[in-house]
Amino acid sequence: MNGRPRVFVSRRIPSEALVSIADACDADIWEEDLPPARDELLRRVAGCDGVLTLLTDRVDDAFLDAAGSGLKVVSNYAVGFDNIDVAACAARGVAVGNTPGVLTETTADLAWALLMAAARRLPEGDRYVRDGHWKTWGPLLLLGPDVHGATLGIVGFGRIGQAVARRAQGFGMHILYHDVSEVPEGVAMELGASYRPLEGVLAESDFVSLHVNLSPATRHLINANTLAWMKPTAVLVNTSRGPVVDQVALAAALRDGVIAAAALDVTDPEPVPMDDPLVGMDNCLIVPHIASASRATRGRMAEMAAANLLAGVFGEPLPTPVMPPA
Numbered sequence: 001m002n003g004r005p006r007v008f009v010s011r012r013i014p015s016e017a018l019v020s021i022a023d024a025c026d027a028d029i030w031e032e033d034l035p036p037a038r039d040e041l042l043r044r045v046a047g048c049d050g051v052l053t054l055l056t057d058r059v060d061d062a063f064l065d066a067a068g069s070g071l072k073v074v075s076n077y078a079v080g081f082d083n084i085d086v087a088a089c090a091a092r093g094v095a096v097g098n099t100p101g102v103l104t105e106t107t108a109d110l111a112w113a114l115l116m117a118a119a120r121r122l123p124e125g126d127r128y129v130r131d132g133h134w135k136t137w138g139p140l141l142l143l144g145p146d147v148h149g150a151t152l153g154i155v156g157f158g159r160i161g162q163a164v165a166r167r168a169q170g171f172g173m174h175i176l177y178h179d180v181s182e183v184p185e186g187v188a189m190e191l192g193a194s195y196r197p198l199e200g201v202l203a204e205s206d207f208v209s210l211h212v213n214l215s216p217a218t219r220h221l222i223n224a225n226t227l228a229w230m231k232p233t234a235v236l237v238n239t240s241r242g243p244v245v246d247q248v249a250l251a252a253a254l255r256d257g258v259i260a261a262a263a264l265d266v267t268d269p270e271p272v273p274m275d276d277p278l279v280g281m282d283n284c285l286i287v288p289h290i291a292s293a294s295r296a297t298r299g300r301m302a303e304m305a306a307a308n309l310l311a312g313v314f315g316e317p318l319p320t321p322v323m324p325p326a
């Protein structure tokens with residue numbers, strides 16, 4: 001590397017982090033609101049020492065070829081890294097970083113907000129008022145299930161799943177969880193959570209919240225068969241990744257009363273096409289992938305992503321590296 005490292009930052013992120021990057025590097029920052037088109041992305045990364053990516057940027061062999069052999073680091077501005085072929089990066093000696101930990105509580109807050117909003121039909125109530133339908137107090141108006149005292153099933157019981165469980169404790173919920181392995185007994189006891197196979201969690205729960213990583217094993221984990229295990233009164237919340245849910249099967253399940261409602265922070269694809277049947281359904285609440293979108297959390301994610309980028313371009317170990325898959 002001659003002189004200052006060259007980096008590409010694929011979107012504006014909170015400004016302190018951008019300043020620290022621009023102070024230390026020759027930084028090319030993508031200023032648009034929409035991500036760079038694929039061709040543009042590949043052009044911009046050519047010859048870079050480091051790239052700060054978002055989950056909308058696919059990092060694969062074509063990206064790595066375009067960047068060239070000088071690329072040292074890909075720093076993802078997200079905890080999830082399913083947009084990155086980590087094995088391909090590892091094979092070329094390119095370090096990969098992400099932003100774990102800092103968004104756990106904020107994401108759990110949004111999962112909780114979605115659960116509450118879907119249960120108590122807040123978007124429908126808001127539309128009802130604004131559309132001028134509110135004429136009187138109605139004994140049967142917009143009835144929904146109680147959240148307090150209900151059974152919550154958490155699929156994926158890592159940091160965020162456990163943070164959702166802590167919120168559920170405050171609502172006196174009965175908590176079930178499923179993951180590839182059981183958590184230590186002390187953790188389960190502290191959270192009052194009981195392990196079940198996936199079918200048990202789905203069948204016994206009034207609310208199901210998804211917190212798994214996207215992998216070949218979890219793609220379409222929620223499909224026509226697994227939706228059929230759920231109660232017809234159940235509410236599904238997804239703040240993990242869109243492809244964890246088979247969206248065609250979900251729309252059919254919501255239409256046919258297989259389950260009662262869904263609340264989604266993530267869809268497949270993103271953004272959700274306006275002609276997707278889910279968009280027209282009153283019993284499906286959709287928000288635009290905003291689970292980590294608090295000012296403080298997005299600021300901390302930016303600091304971490306900048307720290308990983310700078311460490312990588314200067315040949316130091318990343319503070320929060322992503323491990324290549326075993």
Ligand code: DGY
Binds near residue numbers: 055079080291292
């Ligand atoms: C992540 O970090 O993986 C979220 O989906 C965006 O904050």
